Amino acid sequence: MSKRLILFILSATLVLGLVAGSLAFAAARKTVTVSVDGATKQVTTFGDNVGDVLDGQGITLGRHDAVAPSLDAAVDEGSRIAVSYGRPLTLTVDGRERTYWTTATSVDDAFAALGQRFSASAEFSQSRSSFIGRAGLKLVVNTPKQVVLRNGSKKSKRVTTTGLTVDEALVDLGVKLDRDDEVTPQRSARIQDGSKIVVTRISAATHTVVESVAFDTVVRQDASLYTDQTRVDRSGTPGKDKVTYKVVRRNGKVIRNRVVKRVELRAPVSEIDLEGTKERPA
Numbered sequence: 001m002s003k004r005l006i007l008f009i010l011s012a013t014l015v016l017g018l019v020a021g022s023l024a025f026a027a028a029r030k031t032v033t034v035s036v037d038g039a040t041k042q043v044t045t046f047g048d049n050v051g052d053v054l055d056g057q058g059i060t061l062g063r064h065d066a067v068a069p070s071l072d073a074a075v076d077e078g079s080r081i082a083v084s085y086g087r088p089l090t091l092t093v094d095g096r097e098r099t100y101w102t103t104a105t106s107v108d109d110a111f112a113a114l115g116q117r118f119s120a121s122a123e124f125s126q127s128r129s130s131f132i133g134r135a136g137l138k139l140v141v142n143t144p145k146q147v148v149l150r151n152g153s154k155k156s157k158r159v160t161t162t163g164l165t166v167d168e169a170l171v172d173l174g175v176k177l178d179r180d181d182e183v184t185p186q187r188s189a190r191i192q193d194g195s196k197i198v199v200t201r202i203s204a205a206t207h208t209v210v211e212s213v214a215f216d217t218v219v220r221q222d223a224s225l226y227t228d229q230t231r232v233d234r235s236g237t238p239g240k241d242k243v244t245y246k247v248v249r250r251n252g253k254v255i256r257n258r259v260v261k262r263v264e265l266r267a268p269v270s271e272i273d274l275e276g277t278k279e280r281p282a
Contacts, residue, residue, distance in 0.1 A: 030046070030047075031045075032045060034059075034083065035080070035081065035082045036085070049071065049073055049074050050075060051071035051072060054067070061083070064087075064103075065084065065085050066103050067081065067082065067084075089101075089132060094142060095190070100114050102114060102132070105131060107129065107137070107139060121160070121162070122142065125139055142162040142164060143162065145161055147194070147196065148197070149173065150197070150198045152199060159173055167188065178202075181200065184197070184198045201250070203249045204246060204247070205246075205249075206246050207244070208245075209242075209243055210240055210243075212238045213267075215238055217236065218270050220275070221275055222274040222276055222277065226276045226278050227275075228276065228280075229275075230273060230274060231273070234272040235271055236270055236271030239265075239266045239267045241264050242263040242265055243259055243261070243262050243263075245257055245260065
């Protein structure tokens, strides 16, 4: 075989190898779309499955994360991969705390995924549309409760509050207390549906009046009068005192009324009566 023929055959073999390699390289190269928490990008990969693609992008999944399709699913040109990172959502509902893991990125979507339902009148520490980042979110929820309220002398009535304690309920309902008012149960007590709250209004006030003070009567013996005779030697005069009373009322009814101060304005003058001691002649 001539050298020229040998050279031709070698050259043809090399070209065929290069073409085959190029075709194989092109067949192994794929463009896929990767979405991470909703943010998408197109990437080029030579991986055979989803796990290979994610490894190539430096994406590591934890036990609370999700990926679709599964890690061992084959990828082709145009495949789409969705990654959702797990994040903690700490819910404190009526004072009871519990942490959930979710791949949702908003509070509303997390509630839907977790099956959590709250009435429209519930109070939330943050908006239901709030974003949940990778670090998670803490959310306080106070649900409405029906309680019975008796405020002073008013009739008992059913009211709705999102307060957790008696004190919070009274604030929520706009019930203002004075320092002497009494509340049952105690203001720090927790409430639930059907709880009864009784507010007893205690009021104390003072008032001052001028009162007449009765005079005494002094009886003296008088030998100039017969035994059946009497005479007023000096008329009595009432005195005057300025008296201050403290009146305590429970729900408007007086329960205590006592004198706290007395000032003499005028002393009473005693009346003097004379009684005879002389016997009449027979």
